[in-house]
Amino acid sequence: MTMSKGEQPIRFDDGAAYERGMGIWSQLVANEFLDWLALPHGKRWIDVGCGNGAFTESLISRCMPHETQAIDQSEDQLDFARKRKAVGSAVFQQADAMALPFDDDRFDAAVMALVIFFVPNPAGGVAEMTRVVRPGGLVAAYAWDIAGGGLPFEPIRSELARMGVKLPMPPQAEVSGLKALQRVWAASGLESVETRVISVQRIFGNFDEFWSTSMLIGGLAETVAAMASSRAELLRWRVRTLMRTNEVGQIVCDAKANTVRGLVPM
Template sequence: MVQQPIRFDDGKAYERGMGIWSHLAGQVFLDWLAPPLGLRWIDVGCGSGAFTELLVRRCAPAETQGIDPSDAQLAFAHTRPATHGVTFLQGDAMALPFDGGRFDAAVMALVIFFVPDPAKGVAEMARVVCPGGVVSAYAWDMLGGGFPFDPIQVELRALGFTPPLPPSPEASRTAALRDLWTGAGLEDVETREVTARRSFPDFEDFWSASTAMGSMRPTLATMAAGDVEQLKARVRARLSEDAAGRVTYQARANAIKGRVPKSA
Protein backbone atom coordinates (compact mmCIF):
# COMPACT_ATOMS: atom_id res chain seq x y z
CA MET A 1 0.00 0.00 0.00
CA VAL A 2 1.35 3.42 -1.00
CA GLN A 3 1.63 5.76 1.97
CA GLN A 4 -0.37 8.92 1.52
CA PRO A 5 1.50 12.19 2.01
CA ILE A 6 1.05 13.82 5.39
CA ARG A 7 -1.21 16.85 5.12
CA PHE A 8 -2.20 19.45 7.70
CA ASP A 9 -5.53 20.94 6.72
CA ASP A 10 -6.97 21.64 10.17
CA GLY A 11 -5.14 24.40 12.02
CA LYS A 12 -7.16 23.95 15.22
CA ALA A 13 -6.44 20.21 15.40
CA TYR A 14 -2.78 20.83 14.64
CA GLU A 15 -2.59 23.40 17.41
CA ARG A 16 -3.99 20.98 19.97
CA GLY A 17 -1.82 18.09 18.83
CA MET A 18 1.48 19.75 17.90
CA GLY A 19 1.27 23.51 18.40
CA ILE A 20 1.59 23.18 22.18
CA TRP A 21 4.59 20.87 21.77
CA SER A 22 6.15 23.37 19.36
CA HIS A 23 5.74 26.17 21.88
CA LEU A 24 7.31 24.13 24.70
CA ALA A 25 10.32 23.10 22.61
CA GLY A 26 10.55 26.53 21.03
CA GLN A 27 11.04 28.19 24.41
CA VAL A 28 14.11 26.05 25.10
CA PHE A 29 15.36 26.55 21.55
CA LEU A 30 15.15 30.35 21.76
CA ASP A 31 16.86 30.35 25.14
CA TRP A 32 19.78 28.60 23.45
CA LEU A 33 19.70 30.65 20.27
CA ALA A 34 19.59 33.91 22.27
CA PRO A 35 19.11 36.18 19.24
CA PRO A 36 19.26 39.97 19.61
CA LEU A 37 16.04 41.95 19.39
CA GLY A 38 14.96 43.76 16.27
CA LEU A 39 16.07 41.29 13.57
CA ARG A 40 14.37 40.60 10.25
CA TRP A 41 13.12 36.98 10.46
CA ILE A 42 11.76 34.38 8.09
CA ASP A 43 9.95 31.40 9.65
CA VAL A 44 10.10 28.66 7.01
CA GLY A 45 7.28 26.15 7.35
CA CYS A 46 5.50 28.35 9.88
CA GLY A 47 2.40 26.11 9.90
CA SER A 48 -0.22 27.28 12.38
CA GLY A 49 2.09 30.03 13.61
CA ALA A 50 2.94 28.47 16.99
CA PHE A 51 6.64 29.27 16.75
CA THR A 52 6.02 32.51 14.84
CA GLU A 53 3.95 33.81 17.74
CA LEU A 54 6.66 32.81 20.20
CA LEU A 55 9.26 34.53 18.03
CA VAL A 56 7.29 37.78 18.00
CA ARG A 57 6.69 37.73 21.75
CA ARG A 58 10.26 36.84 22.66
CA CYS A 59 12.40 38.58 20.05
CA ALA A 60 10.53 41.75 19.03
CA PRO A 61 11.49 41.35 15.35
CA ALA A 62 11.75 44.38 13.09
CA GLU A 63 10.02 42.20 10.47
CA THR A 64 8.65 38.68 10.38
CA GLN A 65 7.67 36.66 7.32
CA GLY A 66 6.09 33.23 7.65
CA ILE A 67 5.85 30.82 4.72
CA ASP A 68 3.99 27.50 4.51
CA PRO A 69 2.35 25.38 1.80
CA SER A 70 -0.97 24.93 3.70
CA ASP A 71 -3.70 27.55 3.32
CA ALA A 72 -5.54 26.11 6.33
CA GLN A 73 -2.49 26.42 8.55
CA LEU A 74 -1.86 29.98 7.42
CA ALA A 75 -5.48 30.90 8.06
CA PHE A 76 -5.11 29.68 11.65
CA ALA A 77 -1.79 31.53 12.02
CA HIS A 78 -3.56 34.78 11.13
CA THR A 79 -5.90 34.34 14.12
CA ARG A 80 -3.10 34.46 16.73
CA PRO A 81 -3.11 37.77 18.62
CA ALA A 82 0.67 38.15 18.61
CA THR A 83 1.03 37.62 14.87
CA HIS A 84 -0.63 40.91 13.95
CA GLY A 85 1.86 42.55 11.63
CA VAL A 86 3.43 39.26 10.50
CA THR A 87 3.29 38.62 6.76
CA PHE A 88 2.19 35.07 5.98
CA LEU A 89 2.68 33.65 2.50
CA GLN A 90 1.88 30.35 0.86
CA GLY A 91 5.06 28.91 -0.59
CA ASP A 92 7.73 26.24 -0.86
CA ALA A 93 10.70 25.90 1.50
CA MET A 94 12.82 24.79 -1.46
CA ALA A 95 12.05 27.93 -3.49
CA LEU A 96 11.68 30.89 -1.16
CA PRO A 97 10.17 33.93 -2.91
CA PHE A 98 12.75 36.43 -1.64
CA ASP A 99 15.92 38.07 -2.87
CA GLY A 100 19.28 37.02 -1.47
CA GLY A 101 20.31 38.56 1.84
CA ARG A 102 16.76 39.73 2.59
CA PHE A 103 16.73 38.62 6.26
CA ASP A 104 18.94 38.63 9.34
CA ALA A 105 17.75 35.22 10.54
CA ALA A 106 15.95 32.17 9.18
CA VAL A 107 14.44 29.31 11.14
CA MET A 108 12.74 25.98 10.50
CA ALA A 109 10.76 24.91 13.56
CA LEU A 110 9.85 21.18 13.40
CA VAL A 111 9.90 21.32 9.61
CA ILE A 112 13.09 20.03 8.02
CA PHE A 113 11.94 16.38 7.92
CA PHE A 114 8.94 17.50 5.84
CA VAL A 115 11.14 19.04 3.15
CA PRO A 116 11.58 16.54 0.28
CA ASP A 117 15.09 17.86 -0.41
CA PRO A 118 16.42 19.12 2.94
CA ALA A 119 19.74 20.27 1.43
CA LYS A 120 17.85 22.53 -0.97
CA GLY A 121 15.76 23.90 1.89
CA VAL A 122 18.83 24.75 3.97
CA ALA A 123 20.54 26.28 0.94
CA GLU A 124 17.49 28.49 0.40
CA MET A 125 17.55 29.68 4.01
CA ALA A 126 21.26 30.48 3.67
CA ARG A 127 20.59 32.33 0.41
CA VAL A 128 17.98 34.68 1.83
CA VAL A 129 19.96 35.49 5.01
CA CYS A 130 22.51 38.29 4.93
CA PRO A 131 26.24 37.73 5.59
CA GLY A 132 26.78 37.15 9.29
CA GLY A 133 23.12 36.22 9.80
CA VAL A 134 21.92 33.08 11.53
CA VAL A 135 20.27 29.98 10.02
CA SER A 136 18.71 27.66 12.56
CA ALA A 137 16.29 24.80 13.10
CA TYR A 138 15.01 22.29 15.58
CA ALA A 139 13.43 18.97 14.66
CA TRP A 140 11.94 16.05 16.56
CA ASP A 141 14.35 13.13 16.54
CA MET A 142 12.07 11.07 14.31
CA LEU A 143 14.33 8.02 14.12
CA GLY A 144 15.63 8.19 17.68
CA GLY A 145 12.38 7.99 19.65
CA GLY A 146 12.01 11.72 20.22
CA PHE A 147 8.71 12.30 18.41
CA PRO A 148 5.83 13.28 20.75
CA PHE A 149 3.62 10.61 19.19
CA ASP A 150 6.29 7.91 19.28
CA PRO A 151 4.36 5.70 21.78
CA ILE A 152 1.51 5.44 19.28
CA GLN A 153 3.80 4.79 16.32
CA VAL A 154 5.74 2.08 18.17
CA GLU A 155 2.54 0.21 19.01
CA LEU A 156 1.15 0.66 15.50
CA ARG A 157 4.23 -1.10 14.14
CA ALA A 158 3.91 -3.84 16.76
CA LEU A 159 0.35 -4.49 15.53
CA GLY A 160 1.50 -4.68 11.91
CA PHE A 161 0.41 -1.24 10.78
CA THR A 162 2.67 1.31 9.10
CA PRO A 163 2.54 4.71 10.76
CA PRO A 164 3.04 7.71 8.49
CA LEU A 165 6.51 9.21 8.21
CA PRO A 166 7.52 12.53 6.68
CA PRO A 167 9.57 12.39 3.47
CA SER A 168 12.96 13.07 5.11
CA PRO A 169 12.98 11.64 8.66
CA GLU A 170 16.75 11.08 8.55
CA ALA A 171 17.26 14.85 8.39
CA SER A 172 16.20 15.08 12.05
CA ARG A 173 19.36 13.36 13.34
CA THR A 174 22.16 15.53 14.68
CA ALA A 175 24.83 14.20 12.31
CA ALA A 176 22.56 14.76 9.32
CA LEU A 177 21.79 18.30 10.42
CA ARG A 178 25.51 19.06 10.75
CA ASP A 179 26.11 17.75 7.24
CA LEU A 180 23.27 19.88 5.87
CA TRP A 181 24.50 23.06 7.55
CA THR A 182 28.14 22.63 6.61
CA GLY A 183 27.12 21.53 3.12
CA ALA A 184 25.30 24.84 2.70
CA GLY A 185 28.55 26.65 3.54
CA LEU A 186 27.40 27.83 6.98
CA GLU A 187 30.00 28.55 9.65
CA ASP A 188 30.19 28.38 13.46
CA VAL A 189 27.79 25.43 13.41
CA GLU A 190 26.55 24.30 16.83
CA THR A 191 24.02 21.69 17.90
CA ARG A 192 22.20 20.76 21.07
CA GLU A 193 19.39 18.53 22.30
CA VAL A 194 16.07 20.11 23.20
CA THR A 195 13.59 18.37 25.48
CA ALA A 196 9.98 19.29 26.09
CA ARG A 197 7.67 17.86 28.76
CA ARG A 198 3.90 18.07 28.44
CA SER A 199 1.21 16.98 30.91
CA PHE A 200 -2.28 15.84 30.02
CA PRO A 201 -5.24 15.62 32.47
CA ASP A 202 -5.68 11.94 31.63
CA PHE A 203 -4.91 9.33 29.00
CA GLU A 204 -8.00 10.16 26.93
CA ASP A 205 -6.77 13.74 26.57
CA PHE A 206 -3.34 12.50 25.46
CA TRP A 207 -4.99 10.16 22.95
CA SER A 208 -7.43 12.67 21.48
CA ALA A 209 -4.80 15.40 21.18
CA SER A 210 -2.26 13.06 19.61
CA THR A 211 -4.63 11.51 17.07
CA ALA A 212 -6.53 14.64 16.02
CA MET A 213 -3.88 15.70 13.50
CA GLY A 214 -3.75 14.86 9.83
CA SER A 215 -0.60 12.78 10.33
CA MET A 216 -2.43 10.16 12.42
CA ARG A 217 -6.03 10.19 11.19
CA PRO A 218 -5.53 8.39 7.84
CA THR A 219 -3.89 5.35 9.48
CA LEU A 220 -6.48 5.09 12.24
CA ALA A 221 -9.27 5.41 9.67
CA THR A 222 -8.12 2.19 7.99
CA MET A 223 -8.24 0.19 11.25
CA ALA A 224 -11.15 -1.81 12.61
CA ALA A 225 -12.69 -0.53 15.83
CA GLY A 226 -11.30 -3.49 17.75
CA ASP A 227 -7.79 -2.80 16.48
CA VAL A 228 -8.04 0.84 17.54
CA GLU A 229 -9.10 -0.18 21.04
CA GLN A 230 -6.24 -2.67 21.24
CA LEU A 231 -3.85 0.05 20.09
CA LYS A 232 -5.15 2.44 22.76
CA ALA A 233 -4.69 -0.18 25.47
CA ARG A 234 -1.13 -0.88 24.38
CA VAL A 235 -0.24 2.81 24.22
CA ARG A 236 -1.75 3.40 27.64
CA ALA A 237 0.37 0.60 29.08
CA ARG A 238 3.51 2.34 27.76
CA LEU A 239 2.73 5.60 29.53
CA SER A 240 2.96 6.49 33.20
CA GLU A 241 -0.07 7.90 34.99
CA ASP A 242 0.14 9.56 38.38
CA ALA A 243 -2.31 9.00 41.23
CA ALA A 244 -4.69 11.55 39.72
CA GLY A 245 -4.53 9.87 36.30
CA ARG A 246 -2.41 12.61 34.70
CA VAL A 247 -0.09 11.58 31.88
CA THR A 248 3.24 13.35 31.47
CA TYR A 249 5.39 12.65 28.44
CA GLN A 250 8.77 14.00 27.33
CA ALA A 251 9.71 14.53 23.68
CA ARG A 252 13.16 15.27 22.30
CA ALA A 253 14.37 17.39 19.39
CA ASN A 254 17.72 18.14 17.83
CA ALA A 255 18.61 21.80 17.30
CA ILE A 256 21.22 23.46 15.11
CA LYS A 257 22.46 26.94 14.28
CA GLY A 258 25.08 28.40 11.98
CA ARG A 259 26.06 31.67 10.36
CA VAL A 260 26.23 32.81 6.77
CA PRO A 261 29.89 33.67 6.06
CA LYS A 262 30.64 37.37 6.08
CA SER A 263 31.74 38.97 2.86
CA ALA A 264 35.48 39.27 2.36
Protein backbone atom coordinates in the same frame (compact mmCIF):
# COMPACT_ATOMS: atom_id res chain seq x y z
CA MET B 1 2.82 21.16 4.64
CA THR B 2 2.24 17.70 3.26
CA MET B 3 3.75 14.31 3.81
CA SER B 4 3.54 11.24 1.65
CA LYS B 5 1.56 8.12 2.40
CA GLY B 6 2.11 6.06 -0.69
CA GLU B 7 0.47 8.10 -3.43
CA GLN B 8 -1.89 9.87 -1.03
CA PRO B 9 -0.45 12.92 0.74
CA ILE B 10 -1.34 13.58 4.37
CA ARG B 11 -2.09 17.26 4.62
CA PHE B 12 -1.81 19.66 7.55
CA ASP B 13 -4.54 22.13 6.63
CA ASP B 14 -6.69 22.44 9.75
CA GLY B 15 -4.99 25.12 11.83
CA ALA B 16 -7.12 24.59 14.94
CA ALA B 17 -6.60 20.83 14.92
CA TYR B 18 -2.88 21.29 14.32
CA GLU B 19 -2.73 23.67 17.27
CA ARG B 20 -4.08 21.09 19.70
CA GLY B 21 -2.22 18.18 18.21
CA MET B 22 1.19 19.65 17.39
CA GLY B 23 1.26 23.45 17.80
CA ILE B 24 1.45 23.30 21.60
CA TRP B 25 4.25 20.75 21.38
CA SER B 26 6.12 22.96 18.94
CA GLN B 27 5.92 25.97 21.22
CA LEU B 28 7.30 23.96 24.14
CA VAL B 29 10.43 23.35 22.08
CA ALA B 30 10.42 26.85 20.56
CA ASN B 31 10.80 28.65 23.87
CA GLU B 32 14.02 26.82 24.78
CA PHE B 33 15.23 26.86 21.17
CA LEU B 34 14.89 30.63 20.85
CA ASP B 35 16.66 31.15 24.17
CA TRP B 36 19.50 29.00 22.82
CA LEU B 37 19.73 31.09 19.64
CA ALA B 38 20.00 34.18 21.84
CA LEU B 39 19.60 36.80 19.11
CA PRO B 40 19.12 40.41 20.22
CA HIS B 41 15.73 42.05 19.80
CA GLY B 42 14.97 44.06 16.68
CA LYS B 43 16.23 41.62 14.04
CA ARG B 44 14.67 40.64 10.70
CA TRP B 45 13.42 37.03 10.70
CA ILE B 46 11.91 34.60 8.22
CA ASP B 47 9.92 31.60 9.47
CA VAL B 48 10.04 28.97 6.71
CA GLY B 49 7.14 26.51 6.78
CA CYS B 50 5.31 28.45 9.47
CA GLY B 51 2.17 26.29 9.38
CA ASN B 52 -0.48 27.75 11.68
CA GLY B 53 1.93 30.25 13.21
CA ALA B 54 2.69 28.44 16.45
CA PHE B 55 6.43 29.06 16.19
CA THR B 56 5.92 32.53 14.73
CA GLU B 57 3.98 33.52 17.82
CA SER B 58 6.77 32.30 20.11
CA LEU B 59 9.35 34.09 17.98
CA ILE B 60 7.57 37.42 18.23
CA SER B 61 6.89 37.19 21.96
CA ARG B 62 10.45 36.19 22.90
CA CYS B 63 12.61 37.94 20.28
CA MET B 64 10.64 41.11 19.48
CA PRO B 65 11.78 41.21 15.85
CA HIS B 66 11.85 44.34 13.73
CA GLU B 67 10.39 42.35 10.83
CA THR B 68 8.87 38.87 10.59
CA GLN B 69 8.07 37.17 7.31
CA ALA B 70 6.44 33.73 7.43
CA ILE B 71 5.75 31.38 4.54
CA ASP B 72 3.89 28.10 4.12
CA GLN B 73 2.26 26.12 1.32
CA SER B 74 -1.10 25.70 3.07
CA GLU B 75 -3.41 28.70 2.75
CA ASP B 76 -5.71 27.21 5.39
CA GLN B 77 -2.87 27.08 7.91
CA LEU B 78 -1.84 30.61 6.99
CA ASP B 79 -5.40 31.81 7.55
CA PHE B 80 -5.27 30.45 11.10
CA ALA B 81 -1.84 32.03 11.64
CA ARG B 82 -3.02 35.49 10.56
CA LYS B 83 -5.80 35.38 13.18
CA ARG B 84 -3.48 34.79 16.11
CA LYS B 85 -3.62 37.68 18.55
CA ALA B 86 0.08 37.73 19.35
CA VAL B 87 1.65 37.75 15.87
CA GLY B 88 1.67 41.53 15.59
CA SER B 89 2.89 42.83 12.24
CA ALA B 90 4.14 39.46 10.96
CA VAL B 91 3.49 38.99 7.23
CA PHE B 92 2.18 35.56 6.22
CA GLN B 93 2.23 34.45 2.60
CA GLN B 94 1.92 31.28 0.57
CA ALA B 95 5.28 30.22 -0.85
CA ASP B 96 7.62 27.28 -1.41
CA ALA B 97 10.53 26.62 0.97
CA MET B 98 12.58 25.64 -2.07
CA ALA B 99 12.02 29.01 -3.78
CA LEU B 100 11.73 31.77 -1.19
CA PRO B 101 10.24 34.97 -2.67
CA PHE B 102 12.88 37.28 -1.19
CA ASP B 103 16.10 38.94 -2.31
CA ASP B 104 19.54 37.77 -1.22
CA ASP B 105 20.79 38.94 2.20
CA ARG B 106 17.34 40.18 3.24
CA PHE B 107 17.16 38.74 6.78
CA ASP B 108 19.23 38.45 9.94
CA ALA B 109 17.88 34.98 10.72
CA ALA B 110 16.02 32.16 8.98
CA VAL B 111 14.35 29.34 10.90
CA MET B 112 12.52 26.09 10.14
CA ALA B 113 10.43 24.65 12.99
CA LEU B 114 9.41 20.99 12.48
CA VAL B 115 9.73 21.43 8.72
CA ILE B 116 13.14 20.26 7.47
CA PHE B 117 12.01 16.62 7.15
CA PHE B 118 9.09 17.66 4.91
CA VAL B 119 11.23 19.61 2.44
CA PRO B 120 11.74 17.48 -0.72
CA ASN B 121 15.42 18.41 -0.82
CA PRO B 122 16.55 19.41 2.70
CA ALA B 123 19.94 20.64 1.48
CA GLY B 124 18.21 22.79 -1.11
CA GLY B 125 15.92 24.24 1.54
CA VAL B 126 18.89 25.13 3.74
CA ALA B 127 20.63 26.68 0.73
CA GLU B 128 17.58 28.88 0.15
CA MET B 129 17.53 30.01 3.79
CA THR B 130 21.24 30.74 3.55
CA ARG B 131 20.70 32.78 0.38
CA VAL B 132 18.18 35.13 1.98
CA VAL B 133 20.21 35.67 5.18
CA ARG B 134 22.92 38.32 5.30
CA PRO B 135 26.58 37.44 5.90
CA GLY B 136 27.02 36.78 9.62
CA GLY B 137 23.34 35.98 10.00
CA LEU B 138 21.81 32.86 11.50
CA VAL B 139 20.22 29.77 9.89
CA ALA B 140 18.59 27.34 12.33
CA ALA B 141 16.02 24.57 12.67
CA TYR B 142 14.54 21.97 14.98
CA ALA B 143 12.99 18.60 14.20
CA TRP B 144 11.60 15.74 16.25
CA ASP B 145 14.22 13.09 16.98
CA ILE B 146 12.39 10.40 15.03
CA ALA B 147 15.09 7.71 15.13
CA GLY B 148 15.66 8.38 18.82
CA GLY B 149 12.03 7.91 19.81
CA GLY B 150 11.41 11.61 20.31
CA LEU B 151 8.01 11.96 18.64
CA PRO B 152 5.24 13.33 20.88
CA PHE B 153 3.13 10.30 19.98
CA GLU B 154 5.99 7.79 20.25
CA PRO B 155 4.03 5.40 22.54
CA ILE B 156 1.40 5.03 19.80
CA ARG B 157 3.96 4.71 17.00
CA SER B 158 5.96 2.08 18.87
CA GLU B 159 2.90 -0.05 19.65
CA LEU B 160 1.67 0.21 16.09
CA ALA B 161 5.07 -1.07 14.97
CA ARG B 162 4.84 -4.01 17.37
CA MET B 163 1.45 -4.83 15.87
CA GLY B 164 2.94 -4.76 12.38
CA VAL B 165 1.32 -1.47 11.39
CA LYS B 166 3.60 1.13 9.82
CA LEU B 167 2.74 4.72 10.60
CA PRO B 168 3.53 7.25 7.82
CA MET B 169 6.60 9.28 8.66
CA PRO B 170 7.91 12.53 7.12
CA PRO B 171 9.42 11.75 3.71
CA GLN B 172 12.91 12.97 4.74
CA ALA B 173 12.82 11.57 8.28
CA GLU B 174 16.51 10.63 8.18
CA VAL B 175 17.54 14.30 8.20
CA SER B 176 16.15 14.75 11.73
CA GLY B 177 19.16 13.11 13.39
CA LEU B 178 21.79 15.31 15.03
CA LYS B 179 24.62 14.07 12.78
CA ALA B 180 22.46 14.48 9.68
CA LEU B 181 21.53 18.04 10.60
CA GLN B 182 25.18 18.82 11.29
CA ARG B 183 26.17 17.45 7.85
CA VAL B 184 23.49 19.36 5.95
CA TRP B 185 24.33 22.65 7.65
CA ALA B 186 28.07 22.21 7.13
CA ALA B 187 27.59 21.14 3.49
CA SER B 188 25.63 24.34 2.89
CA GLY B 189 28.74 26.33 3.76
CA LEU B 190 27.44 27.53 7.12
CA GLU B 191 30.01 28.17 9.81
CA SER B 192 30.15 27.63 13.59
CA VAL B 193 27.56 24.86 13.24
CA GLU B 194 26.21 23.61 16.56
CA THR B 195 23.56 21.07 17.53
CA ARG B 196 21.61 20.47 20.69
CA VAL B 197 18.91 18.14 22.01
CA ILE B 198 15.85 19.74 23.63
CA SER B 199 13.55 17.56 25.74
CA VAL B 200 10.03 18.74 26.58
CA GLN B 201 7.10 17.41 28.53
CA ARG B 202 3.35 17.89 28.21
CA ILE B 203 0.69 17.03 30.78
CA PHE B 204 -2.73 15.64 29.80
CA GLY B 205 -5.67 15.44 32.18
CA ASN B 206 -6.27 11.79 31.38
CA PHE B 207 -5.55 9.12 28.80
CA ASP B 208 -8.56 10.00 26.66
CA GLU B 209 -7.28 13.56 26.31
CA PHE B 210 -3.83 12.31 25.28
CA TRP B 211 -5.35 9.89 22.78
CA SER B 212 -7.81 12.31 21.17
CA THR B 213 -5.15 15.03 20.95
CA SER B 214 -2.66 12.66 19.33
CA MET B 215 -5.27 11.62 16.76
CA LEU B 216 -5.22 15.20 15.46
CA ILE B 217 -1.65 14.72 14.23
CA GLY B 218 -1.46 13.92 10.52
CA GLY B 219 -1.61 10.23 9.70
CA LEU B 220 -2.49 8.82 13.11
CA ALA B 221 -6.27 9.01 12.88
CA GLU B 222 -6.26 7.59 9.35
CA THR B 223 -3.98 4.73 10.35
CA VAL B 224 -6.05 3.76 13.38
CA ALA B 225 -9.33 4.12 11.49
CA ALA B 226 -8.07 1.63 8.90
CA MET B 227 -7.57 -1.03 11.58
CA ALA B 228 -10.21 -3.55 12.61
CA SER B 229 -12.09 -2.27 15.67
CA SER B 230 -10.77 -5.08 17.86
CA ARG B 231 -7.18 -4.27 16.92
CA ALA B 232 -7.75 -0.57 17.44
CA GLU B 233 -9.07 -1.26 20.95
CA LEU B 234 -6.08 -3.51 21.63
CA LEU B 235 -3.82 -0.68 20.51
CA ARG B 236 -5.47 1.74 22.92
CA TRP B 237 -5.09 -0.71 25.79
CA ARG B 238 -1.44 -1.38 25.01
CA VAL B 239 -0.62 2.32 24.74
CA ARG B 240 -2.44 3.06 27.99
CA THR B 241 -0.24 0.55 29.83
CA LEU B 242 2.86 2.40 28.58
CA MET B 243 1.86 5.87 29.72
CA ARG B 244 3.40 7.46 32.77
CA THR B 245 1.22 9.29 35.29
CA ASN B 246 2.04 11.87 37.93
CA GLU B 247 0.95 11.94 41.56
CA VAL B 248 -2.54 13.23 40.67
CA GLY B 249 -3.13 10.72 37.89
CA GLN B 250 -2.46 12.98 34.92
CA ILE B 251 -0.72 11.59 31.84
CA VAL B 252 2.90 12.71 31.48
CA CYS B 253 4.19 12.60 27.90
CA ASP B 254 7.75 13.35 26.80
CA ALA B 255 9.16 14.38 23.44
CA LYS B 256 12.62 15.22 22.16
CA ALA B 257 13.78 17.52 19.36
CA ASN B 258 17.13 17.88 17.66
CA THR B 259 18.22 21.43 16.89
CA VAL B 260 20.89 22.98 14.71
CA ARG B 261 22.25 26.46 14.04
CA GLY B 262 24.95 27.95 11.87
CA LEU B 263 26.21 31.32 10.63
CA VAL B 264 26.34 32.57 7.06
CA PRO B 265 30.01 33.24 6.15
CA MET B 266 31.12 36.87 6.14
